[in-house]
Amino acid sequence: MSNRVINLLVPIISIILGLLVGAVVMLFSGYNPINGYIALWNGVFEDSYAIGETIRQISPYILAGLAVAFAFRTGLFNIGVEGQLIVGWFAAAYVGVTFELPAIIHIPFALLAAAAAGALWGLVPGLLKAKFGVHEVIVTIMMNYIALHSVNALIKTVSGGNYKTDPIKETASLRSEFLANLTDFSTLHYGILVALAMVVVMWFILEKTKTGFELKSVGFNDHASQYAGMNVNKNIVLSMVISGAFAGLGGAMEALGTFGYMATLAGFTGIGFDGIAVALLGANTPLGVIFGASLFGSLKYGAGNMPNAAGIPIEIVSIVIALIIFFVASGYIIRVGLQRMNKKKGAK
Amino acid sequence: GADKGKEKGTPSTSGKDKAAFSVAMVTDIGGVDDKSFNQSAWAGVEKYGKKNNLEKADGGYDYLESVGEADYNPNLNKLVRRDFDLVFGIGHMMESSVKEVAEQKPDTKFAIVDAVVESPNVASIMFKEQEGSFLAGVAAARMTKSNKIGFVGGMTLPVIERFEAGFIAGVAAVNPDIKVDIQYTEAFNKAELGKAAANRMYSSGVDIIFHAAGGTGNGVFSEAKERKKADPNAYVWVIGVDSDQYAEGKIDNNNITMTSMLKRVDIAVENVSDLANDDKFPGGKTTTYGIAEDGIALADSHGVIPDDILAEIDDYSKKIAAGEIVVPEFPAKKK
Amino acid sequence: MEYVIEMLNIRKEFGNFVANDNITLQLEKGEIHALLGENGAGKSTLMNVLFGLYQPEGGEIRVRGKKTDITDPNVANNLGIGMVHQHFMLVENLTVTENIILGNEPKKRGMLNIKDSAKKVAEISKLYGLDVDPYAKIEDISVGMQQRVEILKTLYRGAEILIFDEPTASLTPQEIEELIGIMRKLITEGKSIILITHKLQEIMDVSDRVTVIRKGKGIGTVITVETNPEKLATLMVGRQVTFKTEKGPSHPTEEILHIENLVVEDYRGIEKVKGLNLSVRKGEIVGIAGIDGNGQSELIEAITGLRKVKSGKIKLNSKDITGKHPREITESGLGHIPQDRHKHGLVLDFSVGYNAALQSYYQKPYSNKGIMNYKIVAEKANKIIQTYDVRTQGEHEPARALSGGNQQKLIIGREVDRNPDLLIAALPTRGLDVGAIEFIHKKLIEQRDNGKAVLLISYELDEVMNISDRIAVIYDGKIVDTVSPTETTEQQLGLLMAGQEKEEFVGAATNDVVLKEGDDRDVK
């Protein structure tokens, strides 16, 4: 086996192991794993509708994943994706509701607003880190709560005391007749294209641009970067801003696509935190994030089908996902195993 | 479900003999067993199903749980594709989803609880929480010794504000001088905040707290129970919400739950299902359940509230039912 | 003759790479045994095997004649084997005492017994004449001090056999003298020592026998008195090595660097450079001789714009660069080989190629309008790899996987290739073998001969003497004197560095040893 093959095998084996252990859990708790997984599978692929919903679920995960991954590449841990996503959601909804514009302008404008809001939310921890060396993890955690409460209050103000904004204008919506018919009225929307575009953007920034070179350099060794004349602080801030922008766009997915409005949130959406897992499942690379998000999104959405199709508590899927994450993260040990097998084969 | 819908279109004597209307519901976040309106709604669906001897399955009755807001649409849709004739969306959060799916599936009948959706195939179910809260207010006002009463709200949503408005009105109706201490925690799941709010109120002399705060309310109970445990003679009470929270109030051999304001979602759901089954589906209409419709009531106080006061409360509820008293829906603008 | 340690046909592999290929090393009781080899020859690896950090794939180890498996450092410690590692194994934010007792801490009622430990540490250090403050934090003491702590660690554990891996690489001449004294003392106390060093002179001075390895293979063991530096070098590298670097006279022209009563503070806010004046001209190499901690680092960081200047003026190409941004300074013609290659010189997780572009990535043709052109970066990298003989699998290999020697060549390639008017070289040959040193010295002189200027900072007197055209002696943050290498002896220099005036030379402390070195060189 070449290294490339092994790199490919590790996640696959991890997924299989995760599903296996999940099956064992189901057995021991008196459920039928086969039915369980059939239900899961159908939940994801049963028909065009399910597939539509699955893809819809994946889009925000991709963006949240990108946000986390991008910060990581510069050596920053952005737990604030959740909050950045929330403000992005609101900004997009606000623009979508308030303005009267042709779609060609309205949608980009709303997306931009979301990105800007997220970026702003990322800017704060970035600046504090650069200026005072405050650990970004605390600040981003705090910013999450600030986002939650502020946005809930803002929703009230803009909606005149209501618990949610008006529905956004058609011209701002990412939904489309075409997709709806294609997927039999699923909530699938063009957000997935935005997400994929951002994957390319991240790849481009990191692998093709001078800025990317600097960001990575600072991420690996800020001392040497400083010696090489880079502005470390500038890069820290920049990284958080870009990361926040990705997260903000994740919010736009909900505002302009899935929901078409924003309602006061009783708690966090969880997408931001899942983004951490997605990013790290994808080894913080743009392509990897697609993989991570797809896995995550499908399992999470498909899970909805298990309670009524197989009578199995939905949590079992979270268990499986968590296990898969464990195994992927522990890829080293799987590698060792594979190489052992290799050696043996070689010997014979 | 197209043809099926039509076939139901033809009038029929109540569907006892032939297959009854199949009914299903989508829960709000919190699940079917949230000790609150989801649970209550499911009870209604089950009651309807059982009495029409239906199976918990396709063609009978069933539910889907929503883990996040994003599940509303898919869940409603799934139930439609499973050919249920009537699909309930439980909770105001589902308003837009019900509206959207109802437009996509004009042949299926929908109903939504706690919100109004104007579509011909959607029946909207609203409650007059303010009426029940009014009675709770009367009870509190009569029972308080310190003339200080508290209200702990979850998030400031229209629904919760109806609780607040009614409660204040009820208190005022008995004794305008009583001060009601109002606090919103802006969370339905932060017991520590509920507890802190209750702690503050009790410390400042409040002796009865009415909570409409879901999980945050747990904190209110914890605080009251601690005080009761520390001093069994302490005069502290909690008024529960949605379902009878007597169990939550048990501490040693005392109980600090004075009563609970019941929101009989079950009755409303069952009722709408029956109507639909008898081809009287109130599509496009908003049915509001209040005291008059038995949709709202006070729970048994297990002897805490003396009969004379109970009588007085009953008196008020009659007046409200008869429309002699109209309870305000919105709180007077605060400060 | 009794051997305390016998390493017989040791074989150590890293993946497919054979770091030690049937190497045999036998250590006699009471001897100082030198281990010599190029960078990456396998010396540290062999010693790590002896110390139980690595497990060998083949061969056997005998301790005092008895075959033993040294499965981990504990075993080594118990066998009385102690190691002073090439890269210090000290916990920076702990005190000297804490570092020493770590692993077998004296307790009193379950609590750490720091007081008594500190006393014991003080005793041992007195016994061997290594004075250190038991309560000082490691991060606050000099490299020399840190090394003493490393030695104390082994002695505290009652080590009988001591391994020194490149102990002198980062020491000042004075510290080296002290260290050599300490080693001699240890021998008289009946200990045995294995010494790894790239400095043949040290080997000649202190060792009894020398084992030479080349590219992981054992070349053999010779008795020191029967050999000489040339023979050793030839054994080690496998070819002739010239020592005194060939260089013609310098032809300095106009001034390129001009520093006027410069004052700089260190990170603690203590003045380290105190009104320093210095001038460097095109076409000359100016060596800054001085003992570690006299303001060299702060001086460099001030010139390169990495540290704030408190007062004073720095002119480069008669352009005032005081307090300018590092990049602006680099662009006005400065090249910099930082003294800590791992921390400041390279991004170890970047590929060799990326590192080659670390200083110029933002300029055409490497990037244009913010877009990188990695094809050109790769070409450039390969050019550097060739011209500067960087031993690597290719420009894709991560810099981490290069040996320090090759890492250093990469840095020098990068900096010199930008063809700066002034090249600052800080300890450019630390930890490198003679071959690499020779090469790097050549490159520096080439720069000079192309009419560029070089500012060389080094703690190694012979390096300063060999390379520089002028030597500026730095002491207590000032240039106390500027001398010509041809008209000064290392002895005089040593004294200037110690802060003494030229006049009062005769019979100063360290001088016999200094003289000895001087003599050896004159022989060649």
Added chain:
Amino acid sequence: MTFLEVLYFIVPMMIAYAAPLIFTAIGGVFSERSGVVNIGLEGLMVMGAFSGILFNLSFASTFGAWTPWVSILVAMIVSGLFSILHAVASISFRADQVVSGVAINMLGIAIALFLVKMIFGKGQTEFIERSIPVLNIPILKDIPFLGPLLFKGIYGSSILAIGVAILAWFIIYKTPFGLRLRAVGEHPMAADTMGINVTKIRYIAVIISGGLAGIGGAVYAQTMAGDFGHATINGQGFMALAAMIFGKWHPIGAMGAALFFGFAQALAISSSGIDFMKNVPAVYLHILPYVLTILALAGFIGRANAPKANGQPYIKGNR
């Protein structure tokens, strides 16, 4: 309320709120001091809350008044065992410690809810009747001012929390284990060359963090919530993480940070009783705790350096 009343309210509330965070944050201190990042504290707290409540409900009759304390013990053990997952993944299998932590968080809540549904057949447990009692400490409670401030109506668990903080400080700075712990977190290879078993120390540290987080969860559940459901633990683990960093990986510092959070929360809640805060719009009060924290950090806490080897798996012979 008079200023004194406000104080008498805020201080006990602050301590009560802080206690669970103190336990958990100090757990984090142990783990990260040994070089293992632990953002799985949330999940570990969930496990503690769940097992604590479950045990409390099942054995209230058996243990009577001792029930909540035994439950805490059980929670400690359960979360301690649960944290071994994190240890194996991030120490032995060299997993990315952050990923492993995220997985722990997901797994914790999933397993807990899964079991709740299996055992109770619904989304949350019953209410416990034996919650952690509030104490009035004899004698001390009668000290003027300080008495009512600190020793009236304080949870036994809060006192325990403060005790644990001091104990942790003692262990980390005064005992051989503590010395080794710090060494392993700063420079594992150095520790290794001194014959210290890096892996062992890290395992112990992670398990301690699990145990303490478990206690934190159980304390929260048995003082505030009274039952266990999907939202019983929501974010406290992350607040504890913040407290740990805020406190610069020092147990006493972590305790201070947790108390600070508690103070801010109490302030926000009691605002309607404080004159000058009466008319502040609600939203400002709700974000107050978090804004205060950020200001405190930016203002006078500033740069905090994590243990050097934090987050890096130790691989022999790797420089």
